[in-house]
Amino acid sequence: MNQEKIRNFAIIAHIDHGKSTLADRMLELSGNVSKREMTSQILDNMELEKERGITIKMNAVRLNYKGYEFNLIDTPGHVDFSYEVSRSLAACEGAILLVDATQGIEAQTLANYYLALENDLEVIPVINKIDLPNSDVEKVSNELINTFGFTKDEIILTSGKTGEGVDKLLDAVIDRVPAPKGNKNSKLKALIFDSVFDSYKGVIVHVRIIDGELNFKDKIRFMSNNSNYDITELGYTTPKIVNVDKLSSGDVGYICASIKTISDIKIGDTITLDNDPCDEPLKGYEEVKPMVYSGIFPVETREYDLLKDALEKLAINDASLTFIPETSKALGFGFRCGFLGLLHMDIIKERLEREFNLNIILTAPSVIYNVCLTNKDMVSISNPSDLPPVEKISYIEEPYIKTNIFTPIDYIGPIMELCENKRGTFRNMEYINETRVNIHYELPLSEIMYDFFDKLKSVTKGYASFDYELIGYRQNRLVKMDILLNGEKVDALSMIVHKDFAYNIGKNMVNRLRSIIPRQMFEVPIQAFINNKAIARETIKPLRKNVLAKCYGGDISRKKKLLEKQKEGKKKMKNIGSVEVPPEAFLEILNLRS
């Protein structure tokens, strides 16, 4: 394809504003997918995406429209997956910025718009869902004009439901999004923007060819580590797989090369030709910094290697997942994993359970604390149980964030109250129009990790949206709280809390643990300790009855089945000392602050 006729663009928006649905219509219009084959949000091909109705992974597809080659990337809208968005944008020249005609600009609209600008992309503003009776095109147009400086006639109106305006939008992509600039005759430079592990084909890498040409017979080289591979397959998706002999500058496609050594692949790396390499790699991506860390442990210690293998494979498909080995006295060998947020953590947990069939325990998420020691050394810890002894600590700092909270003005009061309760400091407020504002608060990151989203949703009836950026570390009166089960400290339950809240959190925590840990054959005390001082205590009463009283007319198989069921239940438990603890107990802190 003539490079002049290639258009590479991503669809970006706030969560649920209709990106994936609009992509459906584009695929239909270009004839890639027939009406009969069409399913809703066809690019959300992961089971979890379908179930939750959200996009988790970016997805690149190629379509042909009026003689042009379009490479479209559908992106996720949720904050936790914004790394997917920024990686997608680096493979594009343009972005379609969708705004829901009934909602207007939301927190991620803003965040994603700025990401597009950072990448020098041509942004096409689109107001979507205009078929809805409560859509307010006029108002949303004004928001786009006032907030981002678009002009009225730049804005395109669409409905992902009826398909209205989609042809105009594709025409605008042809007119406004620049063709890729690369040079076909230069040495090969291909950017890896995504990858996935396939048990038959090895690692599949998704690339954007920046310069040069890649042929099926070529031997490729990964520039970060100089490993080389013979190509076994070249192609693109429509979303069906289409094999090709060649990918040239401007193209988006994928490469297979029987890559089984997962560590050879780095997202953001540059691929070049082994026998004719380029001099300089591309700039690549900034590494993502996880926001929260949690320990992941196998329930059965012997599944450690399986867990390791699973995490490696998942990380290939999720560049924002990090993990390093960790040991817990209570839980044994596992990994300390970094996530971009709690949804991200939850998704990884589910994928490990479903795609890899593992029984795992996640420990309470924690942010990274900076601990200044009495000898003036500074250490960073992501695991509360790693906190040095109090007498060695001079002070502790925790990460702070600045919020963008988009809300109708009616909810300003409740939102401020919520933020104050979360140890927040008010900064300022911007008016988006007469009825909506963007509220800026500074909050400890640890406070928004737990129930902030849910609380925000409930105090604003779902009308507010939320985004944040890290703004640095601040000193606070923080202490470590330990939990003792049956007299034994359980490191995996330790947490760092603000001193003023410690007593309440401790009381709640032991109370919740008491209700979540089933009765055992003996009495089990649960205690919360701060600096070796008990601040709360509960007792799990001993089990009193677990017996099948009657054998009906000799139907004894039934009794055995019941015992088998009980045994299955026990298998899911983790033995801490001699106490059987359900895996959920370690995440109970999430349900705590409510």
Next chain:
Amino acid sequence: MIKSCYIHIPFCKKICTYCDFCKFYYNEEWASKYLVSLENEIKLKYNNDLLDTLYIGGGTPSSLDISLFEKLLKICKTFRLNNNYEYTIEFNPEDINDEKLSLCKRYGVNRISIGIESFNKDNLKYLGRDYTNFKEKIDVVKKYFDNINVDLIYGLEIEDKNTLKKDLDKILELDVPHVSCYSLMIENHTILNNMGVKPIDEDIDFDMYKLINDKLKEYNHYEISNYAKEGFESRHNLTYWNNEEYYGFGVGAAAYIEDKRILNSKNILAYINKKYNSFIEELSKTDKISYELILGFRKTKGISIDDFYNKYNIDIKELYNIKDLIKDNKLIIKDKYISINSDYLYIENEILSNFV
């Protein structure tokens, strides 16, 4: 050689709120057809073994009209019984009368099991059962039989320890040689479950259990839920707990024959049409040991170490997870028997789940 046999009569005149047994409203036509099929099933499967125990349960066998009742007893004449046999039939108190009892006597029945469940009118109403003058009824039974069992149910949400105590006093007054006490279970597909009733607090349940043990001291507490005067232990039920083989005839009946556990179809129409298709579980040696343990430990005396050895050629004390349990004092060895420490009897599933 099979020594025991269970016969299931699935008809009841009234359905109790807690009942999830295999039962149907009594209907003379169905009952009569049922007996025909029952007779056929016995003819088909019974190998003429000399039986030690025969047990007719339900449902409510006593709900059959007198002629059908006699027909049932006649059918059971097929079985060969040894000289020292135990032959039980279950009665609902309302059905007790001289006519039925003398028939029983004539046909060789020698043990009567009566579902009293409670003396308290509120309890009975809650359970969906009728009140009668139980004392009078038992006196009638005593004219014909001395081997009598009565059933009691405890642990209703409307019941307190005082009510239970009164029930137990009344039981003692009856002066029968065998008592079964069952804590109310809220099973799926029962009226109580449909009403959303939840089991009572386990601490209260356990207290009630202790109260029962206390009140029934003059009885031998020989199995979790069963209490008997010396020599009146239910030999039929001991067949189950000793993991010995038995026949089971009738709809939904369970049998254990030639290393197979067999469960008849619960479909009464199919049964009447002589389709006895059943669910069969073939047992390996490990399965048999598993059953031996989960059943045997229901007995307070426990499992005979010698018998176990003779049966499986294995020293039970050395079995993989039994060793630890002995060390933990959860299992106790005494007089060549191994049993559950009585402190753990009421939570025996915690221990038994190690054996499946």
